[in-house]
Amino acid sequence: MLNDLEFAYTPVRDKVRDLREYLDSARLRKELAVIENKLSDPALWANAALSQPLMRDRRRYEDQLASDDELVRRAGDIEAYFDLAREGESVESDLEREIKSLSDYVEKLEERTMLSGENDALNAIVTVHPGAGGTESQDWAEMLMRMYLRWAEQQGFKTEMNDYQDGEEAGIKSATFTVTGDYAFGLLSGETGVHRLVRISPFDQAKRRHTSFASVFISPEIDDSIEIDIKPDDIRTDTYRSGGKGGQHVNTTDSAVRITHIPTNIVVQCQNERSQHKNREKAMKMLRSRLYEYELDKKKAESKKLEDSKLDINFGSQIRSYVLQPYRIAKDHRTKVEVGDVDKVLDGFLDPFIRGYLLMRRNGGVPVVADVGDDLE
Known part of the structure; x- marks a missing residue:
C-alpha cells in the first residue's frame, strides 16, 4: 500500500x-x-x-x-x-x-x-444567441445560459444579468450577463463559437430527434484604465420598454437602452436597471469591451497568429456538440475532449473543456487531450 x-x-x-x-x-x-x-x-x-x-x-x-x-x-x-x-x-x-x-x-x-493573456485576468461578458430553428434553438440557448451561470456559481464567481429577452414560446431570444471573478475571461475565452445540441425534442409530439444551434460570444470587461475612443457621432442610442419575465421587475417606462456602433454595426443593450441612465452606462461599458475585442480580432487576423482559434459564428462550424440521443456525450471538436456525463456538463461541469482549450492554446493550437486529466466523467 x-x-x-x-x-x-x-x-x-x-x-x-x-x-x-x-x-x-x-x-x-x-x-x-x-x-x-x-x-x-x-x-x-x-x-x-x-x-x-x-x-x-x-x-x-x-x-x-x-x-x-x-x-x-x-x-x-x-x-x-x-x-x-x-x-x-x-x-x-x-x-x-x-x-x-x-x-x-x-x-x-x-x-x-496558462492564463497569461493580456486580458485573461479580467471579468467576462457572456452573450448567448439562438440559431435558426425557433423554439428549439431558443430553448437550447436558455440551457446554455444556465450552464454558464451554474459554472460561474460553482467557481464562486458573481454574475449579473445585463440583458434578457424571452423566447416566444420557450427559452430566450438573447441574453447578456457579466461574470465577475479572477480570470473569468481567460477561463471562458475558449467558449466563443457555435454550440450544437442533438436530442429528442420536447416540443415535437412525434418525438423526433432534432439538432439545434446557439452561439456564444465572450468578451473581456474592459476597465477605465484601457482607453477606447468612441466618438459620439459613431453611436446611435435607442430606448425602449423593458421586456423581462413579468411582475414587479418589469419597467413601466422606456428605460431600456440599445446602443449601435455604426462603423462596426456592433449592437449592445441593457435593461436590467430601472434607471435609463444606469442602463446606458452599463451598455457603454459593454460596447467598450466589444470594441476592444473587435480590434484585437482584427490584429489577430492580420498577423494570422495560431492562438487565434476562434471559429466564425455560423451554423456549419460548431465548436462543441452535446448529444442526448441516440447516445450521450459532450465533445469539443477543436480539443477532442469528450465527457460522457453530458447532464453534468449542462449543469456547469466545464473544467475538462476549459483545461483542454488552455492546453491547446499553450501548445500553439494543437490538441493535448492526454494532459487534460482523468476526471472527464
Missing part, C-alpha cells in the same frame, strides 16, 4: 517542483517590492489609469506567492505523513486523501499559469 502511494505521489511531487520553479518566489518578491514602492507615491492615486494596473499586478503577485506557500505547506504535510507511515503509523487513508487534494490543487494552479 505504501509503495503504491509513493508511486502515485511521484508525478505530483514533480509537478509541484516544476510549478515552484515557474512561480520563482524570489523574482515575485522583487517585483512586488518595486510595485509597493510605486504605490507608496501619493500622487499616483490621483490617476486611476496608472494606479489600477499596478493594483492588479500587486494582487496577482500576492496570489502567486500565496500559491507557492500553499504548495510548500501541502507537500511538507505529505512528506510528514510518509515519515509516520514508514515508522509504522496507520496513516495511509490520510496520505491518499492529501495526495488527491494536492493533485487537484496543482491541476488548478497549472491552469492559472
Whole structure:
C-alpha cells in the first residue's frame, strides 16, 4: 500500500517542483517590492489609469506567492505523513486523501499559469444567441445560459444579468450577463463559437430527434484604465420598454437602452436597471469591451497568429456538440475532449473543456487531450 502511494505521489511531487520553479518566489518578491514602492507615491492615486494596473499586478503577485506557500505547506504535510507511515503509523487513508487534494490543487494552479493573456485576468461578458430553428434553438440557448451561470456559481464567481429577452414560446431570444471573478475571461475565452445540441425534442409530439444551434460570444470587461475612443457621432442610442419575465421587475417606462456602433454595426443593450441612465452606462461599458475585442480580432487576423482559434459564428462550424440521443456525450471538436456525463456538463461541469482549450492554446493550437486529466466523467 505504501509503495503504491509513493508511486502515485511521484508525478505530483514533480509537478509541484516544476510549478515552484515557474512561480520563482524570489523574482515575485522583487517585483512586488518595486510595485509597493510605486504605490507608496501619493500622487499616483490621483490617476486611476496608472494606479489600477499596478493594483492588479500587486494582487496577482500576492496570489502567486500565496500559491507557492500553499504548495510548500501541502507537500511538507505529505512528506510528514510518509515519515509516520514508514515508522509504522496507520496513516495511509490520510496520505491518499492529501495526495488527491494536492493533485487537484496543482491541476488548478497549472491552469492559472496558462492564463497569461493580456486580458485573461479580467471579468467576462457572456452573450448567448439562438440559431435558426425557433423554439428549439431558443430553448437550447436558455440551457446554455444556465450552464454558464451554474459554472460561474460553482467557481464562486458573481454574475449579473445585463440583458434578457424571452423566447416566444420557450427559452430566450438573447441574453447578456457579466461574470465577475479572477480570470473569468481567460477561463471562458475558449467558449466563443457555435454550440450544437442533438436530442429528442420536447416540443415535437412525434418525438423526433432534432439538432439545434446557439452561439456564444465572450468578451473581456474592459476597465477605465484601457482607453477606447468612441466618438459620439459613431453611436446611435435607442430606448425602449423593458421586456423581462413579468411582475414587479418589469419597467413601466422606456428605460431600456440599445446602443449601435455604426462603423462596426456592433449592437449592445441593457435593461436590467430601472434607471435609463444606469442602463446606458452599463451598455457603454459593454460596447467598450466589444470594441476592444473587435480590434484585437482584427490584429489577430492580420498577423494570422495560431492562438487565434476562434471559429466564425455560423451554423456549419460548431465548436462543441452535446448529444442526448441516440447516445450521450459532450465533445469539443477543436480539443477532442469528450465527457460522457453530458447532464453534468449542462449543469456547469466545464473544467475538462476549459483545461483542454488552455492546453491547446499553450501548445500553439494543437490538441493535448492526454494532459487534460482523468476526471472527464
